[in-house]
Amino acid sequence: MVLVVTITGFGVVVATGGIAGLRQAQQVGAAAAAVAALVTPLLAWLWRYGSVGSHEQAVERVSAALRSLAVAQREQWSMEQSARQVQDPWPLPVRWAVTARAQAVMASWGAIRGAPRAGALRLDGTFEGVADVFSASDSPGRLVIVGEPGSGKSTLVVRLALDLLDRWLADGSPRSPVPVIFSVAGWDPHRPLLDWLAGRLATDNRALTQPVRAASGAVRTLAWELVASGKVLPILDGLDEMAADHRPDALVAAAGYLSSGQQLVLTSRIEEYERATAQVGPLARTPVVELLPLMPADVVSYLHDGVQQPERWNGVFEHLRHSPDGPLAAALATPLMTWLARSVYHNACTTPSELLTTPYVAGREAVERHLLGRVVRAVYTGINPVYGQRSPEYADRAQRWLTKLARRLQIAGTFDIAWWRLDQMVSPVGLSLMIGLASAGIYLAARLATDLPLLLDDEAVGFVPATLAATLIIGIASTVAAMVPRSASWPGWAFGCVIAVLAATWFHLRYEHVTWISPVGSGLLYGLVYSVLSIKAAAPRRLDLNIDRARLLLGVKIYSVATLVVGFALLIVNAYDIAIDTVLWAAVLGIGVLPALFAVFVGSHQTQRAPSPGRLLREDRNFAVMSVLATGLLFLILGIFSAYKPQLGLSLGLALAATVSPWGRFTIIKIILAAQLDTPLRLISALQEAHHRGLLRQTGGVYQFRHARLQDQLALSADRPAHARHPTAA
Secondary structure, three states: OHHHHHHHHHHHHHHHHHHHHHOOHHHHHHHHHHHHHHHHHHHHHHHHHOOOOOHHHHHHHHHHHHHHHHHHHHHHHHHHHHHOOOOOOOOOOOEEEOOHHHHOOOOOHHHHHOOOOOOOOOOOEEHHHHHHHHOOOOOOOEEEEEEOOOOOHHHHHHHHHHHHHHHHHHOOOOOOOEEEEEEHHHOOOOOOHHHHHHHHHHHHOHHHHOEEEOOOOOEEEHHHHHHHOOOEEEEEEOHHHOOHHHHHHHHHHHHHHHOOOOOEEEEEEHHHHHHHHHHHOOOOOOOEEEEOOOOHHHHHHHHHHHOOOHHHHHHHHHHHHHOOOOHHHHHOOOHHHHHHHHHHOOOOOOOHHHHHOOHHHHOHHHHHHHHHHHHHHHHHHOOEOOOEOOOHHHHHHHHHHHHHHHHHHHHHOOOOEOHHHHHHHOOHHHHHHHHHHHHHHHHHHHHHHHOHHHHOOOOOOOHHHHHHHHHHHHHHHHHHHHHOOOOOOHHHHHHHHHHHHHHHHHHHHHOOOOOOHHHHHHHHHHHHHHHHHHOOOOOOOOOOOOOOHHHHHHHHHHHHHHHHHHHHHHHHOOOHHHHHHHHHHHHHHHHHOHHHHHHHHOOOOOOOOOOOHHHHHHHHHHHHHHHHHHHHHHHHHHHHOOOOOHHHHHHHHHHHHHHHOHHHHHHHHHHHHHHHHOOOOOHHHHHHHHHHOOOEEEEOOEEEEOOHHHHHHHHHOOOOOOOOOOOOOO
16 A cells, blocks of 8 residues: 555656656755654654553553563573573572671661561571572561672572562462662662663663553653562662762662662672761661671582592692681682682692692782682683683683773773673774764765766766765764764764765865755755664664554654645745645655654564673664665655765665664774774674673673672783772772
8 A cells, every 4th residue: 555655656746846846956855854854853752652552551561561571581590590600510508697797787677677676587598598588478578688799699689589580470460579680880879760770671671661651641661660660679789889989879869769668679798888878877677688608618519519520629628627717718708709719720630729829828819819810711711511612822812802801891980891882992083983984985885886887987077076075075974973972963963064064065166056055955864864863872772563553653644744834834935846846755755665764763662582782782783774774765765856866865874874873883893992902803702702601790781790809800910000990989
């Protein structure tokens, strides 16, 4: 039907004005820019408020989204627990209790239990029983877990989340919230916790970006509704990884979130939590437990069962039994250091007795530095079920680029390796120049491919200089737009203005009788396309062709009204011919092309899968490819209905769509990082291998080093002096 209407529209246009009349670039270009400029803000409004549905429909959507979220979380953290080798050879018996130190940073038992002179809750146990303790009938559904660095806080909350998810999915009609783990290192506590949680949830689970109508009538995203209604149990991991001056504010924000009766789990190093609570006080009605050191006997059993030829460890085992309070026993009293010792000395060719010489030199810290410094080479030269065994040369290269990456993360003041935010690790000027060069290169290659016959035509003497001039203009405009902060439509305005000014200058110098309307109209149109392609491009995007028909029809209606408004405005200024051509051209474009563009840019997300960096990259790449095709189609039709050559617009569309997307920018950034840090060109695959080997952990769609201490140690081992751990902290 759409094809029939489109062909009919073409016939009407030709019968009314003729192709010659439509090929007035100054008129059609300016009119097209006006129509599109009017439609864009309306489509933005449409994305937020269009076809939301009733609150009754929202209840069903929330229920379906919640179960989908639980399945995705279960899949994600099961894979993460496997990558961290928690079950290999068996889970370390991490114990916790309400120690005197923990009780000093929490409210009284009466305040926690909501009754004067109330007795203490029994909050002690081991790794396997954490879900039983948390979900007990007398538990307040809130918990703070503190401990020494590497004591197993993150591993414990992963086990808590998995056990709770198993119970949630097994229950026919669950009433408890779905646990979701968040790394809070990147949270700005001046932003309300509820808003930040909803934003992070929507970033990792794009199905939750869809708007629904709350009971109050307000329109919210599914993510915001899930968090605000208490259907999500936030597990905030790593308060200590925030900047020091942000931690007290984070506790204040968490207290405000809890004041509405919400549940919460929070982890932190004990010293950092003590300093924060000393400033703002403990969290109300929230008990605190401290993770206890591993027993030497447990460490011995774990290492004996988890390494090759355990008799190599006999000297170490004997030392641990006879010196349970010595430096080596103190160093191996945390799960992190025990895992490091097992990884470093797992292979039969290694000599664990080296550990017996280190403690007597400088004590516990020397043991820890020794293990942290050797783990990268050890895990790469060791056997991995997925990636096998790498050569020493490969391991040395991995050591180098991971060291440089850790240093760049410290300079940027972050722990997240998010591929769509790696621009913070490179020079903004250098990145902008590379984007401009890439845009110009793609445009030039596309023009040469589409206009190849002109190169062989001796009469087309102006083709080469015109093409080179257009390539230079696009390269400069892309560079300038890339330097503009990526917010609102400012990059698009910058791109359009530079195109307009440089194109007008070029035409003025080359031709005698050329008005300014054509280059300005072209600049506005191209700037608008740049803005559309950059919408929400600060985070990965997902292509989904499950179109909401009601929303699509509403979009077509808005587009039609905008076309009539522009046509009426042209009639008022006595531009009758332009008005007729514009309305007919816009109708053809809207009926034939708008649905395709709408499917790409405002599709409805009905499915949800466990997020991973590789999956987010593939989804954004698919979105970018469809954007290239849709933009090329748009410019192709613009070229047919104007004096512009279709090849020019098509080439520009390819250049823009390929470089403004997060995937396109990442492709450029990883080339820069490969030159500067010696990172592999297949960076995501390399990070994936480091994750499988236990050096990285995955939180949602981002990677982090397995522990902040590993990142710190690698950064300190860099050639130049390391920066402060948190540059933002005074």
